[in-house]
Amino acid sequence: MEWAAYFDERTETMPPAWTRRLEEELLAEQVARCYERAPFYRRKLGEAGVRPEHVLNVEDLRRIPFTTKQELRASQEAEPPLGDFACVDPVEVVRVHLTSGTTGKPLVLGYTAEDLRTSSRIGARAFWAAGARPDDTLLHCLSYSFYTGGLADHGALEETGATMVPVGLGQSRRVLELWDDLRPTAIFSTLTYPLYLAETAQEEGIDPRTLGLRKLIVAGEPGGQLAATRRRLEELWGATLSDTYGLSDVWGTLAAECDERDGLHFSGPDGVLVELVDPETGDPVEIEPGAGGELVFTHLAREATPVLRFRSRDLAEILGVECPCGRTGFRFRVAGRSDDMxxxxxxxxxxxxxxxxxxxxxxxxxxxxxxxxxxxxxxxxxxxxxxxxxxxxxxxxxxxxxxxxxxxxxxxxxxxxxxxxxxxxxxxxxxxx
Ligand SMILES: [Zn+2]
Structure with a gap:
């Protein structure tokens, strides 16, 4: 069956000037809401002498100091569970996810019903770019415990219309037993998992290439877009591999490779504003081809636990701002986490x-x-x-x-x-x- 090229054509192919206008409109609302409802941000803006009504574009935003994970953690320790950067009454929160950081205590991040819809919408655009379609039967093989990789990404994948099989971890042999009944065409997992599953199949005397899996969609490990890894997995399965990117502090999935496989397209212009900064000095770096720096995120439409100028510690390189696929979301690759370096x-x-x-x-x-x-x-x-x-x-x-x-x-x-x-x-x- 022929499917549309985009999940959400209007947003995904929006001219840059429109994107900027949308960002500015949402930014003003988000900063005003943070100032009004969250003591954490009232303090932050106050200390920098910034009035919320004066934050109208990215240049104004740069006057607000960065937010670090340590600060958010301290805020939640002082006022559990969500901290004083939360902007809603706890009764409006319908789900929490934890951050999966390898260092320190995780953050507890809240979602209102609207936040979950935003998460699914941003993620669905990315997963569609990565190849998920309504006629796919898709095995979701990330842990469902706690993290956005579980339910939040499940929701986003389901939004594409694909038939989801919630597998989680620890089910490899069972999945192989049920393979003929389920007839999966796609898998969403870490970069490691398809390798593990292929080895498990081989141990049972099954050649993974005979299983009919057409799409490997991977997440969560810098290196997914690297050539040798891709080749190896594609050959093992006789399938295509697309990398995706997201972070539990911001949105579970907010970027993915399109068919060009030339970097991750940013998919969330209506949900988060991305800045690039020098990881050592914090100075702004323009988002243009060839630029490199740390990704910094500001929510544009997050009700429960928004972040303003959140330092991700992820180091990225900008590959381009245009693409033959027609998507206008900038393309980047993640070199790695500065914590892993x-x-x-x-x-x-x-x-x-x-x-x-x-x-x-x-x-x-x-x-x-x-x-x-x-x-x-x-x-x-x-x-x-x-x-x-x-x-x-x-x-x-x-x-x-x-x-x-x-x-x-x-x-x-x-x-x-x-x-x-x-x-x-x-x-x-x-x-x-
Ligand atoms: Zn593209």
Missing amino acids: FRVRGVNVFPSSLEELLRERGLDRFAIVLDRFPVEPPVEILIEGVDGREEELTEVVKARLGFTCVVKSATLPRTEAKAKRLYRVYDGEERPT
């Missing part, structure tokens, strides 16, 4: 770039073990199935990533969930083996 003698390293290099060589499981801080070479890298190629890999890592390592063969834990790559042993984390 480590520095070896002045070289910035993202585990995702090592992942890319290893997947090119058919190696999927690895762990980086950091024993001391500051990190000094050689960095210890444990790799499963590396036997005999340790020296070759040490050289490739040095040549391509610019740091010295020592490669050791190891058996690493198998997981359906997001794979853990970085072990900060100096910070009290346990070694993987």
Whole structure:
């Protein structure tokens, strides 16, 4: 069946000048509501000497200080559960999700019924770009516990009209048993999961390519848009792979790759305003092709727990503002989380770039073990199935990533969930083996 090219053509192909006008209109309302209802933001604007009625565009917005996760956490500790940045009466909240951050206590984020509709709308545009269609039977294989990846993304995928199968984690064998009954055509999961499911199928003597899965839609791990990983998974399944992006502090899914597979299209101009800033200085960086920086988010239509100038710690590169697909949402790739990045003698390293290099060589499981801080070479890298190629890999890592390592063969834990790559042993984390 032929489907429309867009989920929401008007918004997705809106000319930039209209988008700006829409953003400004919603921004003024959002800031006024935050000021009026949330002591947290009244303090923030007050300390900066900013009157809410003077915040009319992104330049005005930049006079408001950033909001960090630590501040939101402190606010919720002082006034549980939602903190004093919440803008609604608790009775209006119909759901809470937790943030899935790897560091510290999670945040509790509230949604009104309207917030859930906004989340589904923004997510549905992204998932449609990623290929979800009403004639898909889609296995949702992220954890349904707590996080937006579960129910919030489920709602957004369902909004596309796809037939959803709520699978969650821990059901791989069951899914394979039921495969002929369900006839799934698509899967939504972490980048790791399709690999795990393929291995499980192979153990049962099933070639994943015979299973008829056509679309892999992945989330939650920087590296999903990387070429080697994509090739490997597409070959394993005989399917196409699209990456998506979102964060539980803002909207569960707010960007995805279109058929061009040339970066993630931002899909939420009516729900969140995106700024790019220098991660070190916080100075604004224009969103234009080639620009890089940290993504900063300001809700434009969030009733329950809005954020203003929230520092995501996600480092992005802008790839373009136009696309042959006709979508006008800017395209970007996420290089990684600044929290995951480590520095070896002045070289910035993202585990995702090592992942890319290893997947090119058919190696999927690895762990980086950091024993001391500051990190000094050689960095210890444990790799499963590396036997005999340790020296070759040490050289490739040095040549391509610019740091010295020592490669050791190891058996690493198998997981359906997001794979853990970085072990900060100096910070009290346990070694993987
Ligand atoms: Zn496109």
